[in-house]
Amino acid sequence: MSKAVITVVGQDKPGIIAAVASNLSKHHINILDVSQTIMQNIFTMSMLVNLETLDEQFNALQDELNQLGDKLGVTIHTQREEIFETMSRVSTQDQPF
Template sequence: MAKAVVTVVGKDQPGIIAGVAQTLATHNINILDVSQTIMSDIFTMSMLVNLEKLDEEFNALQDDLNAVGDKLGVTIHTQREEIFDAMSRV
């Protein structure tokens, strides 16, 4: 199964989870696991998503998530799981 890790960090405000989830759904991506917390007024979220039904190139997904992040005032990073795993071993 092709997977990716999506991380979101920024000032807490309504609509962050909805905006990210809607963007993923638009690309036919299923959320497999999610963890989120608020530290003081900083929102953080990590998601593991399934890329098997991604309807276009991975870069297009990243571009759309970055645009949503800009609109919401948060930073969104998206990495394929194998890259994420390799980086964590270094």
């Protein structure tokens, strides 16, 4: 299964989750898991999504979500799951124990 991790960070305001979910739905992308919190008015959200039915190129989706983030006043970062996992492994290997 092809998956991606989407993170959203910015000032909290109504409609962020709805806008991101609506955009993904438009492309027939299923949200597999989502976690969100607000820390002192800073909104943070992480999503795991299924890309199997992506109806366009991944880079085009990234660009569209970046533009949506600009419109909402938040930062949206989209990574394929395998890249996210590789980066996590590399960063934890660099940590002294």
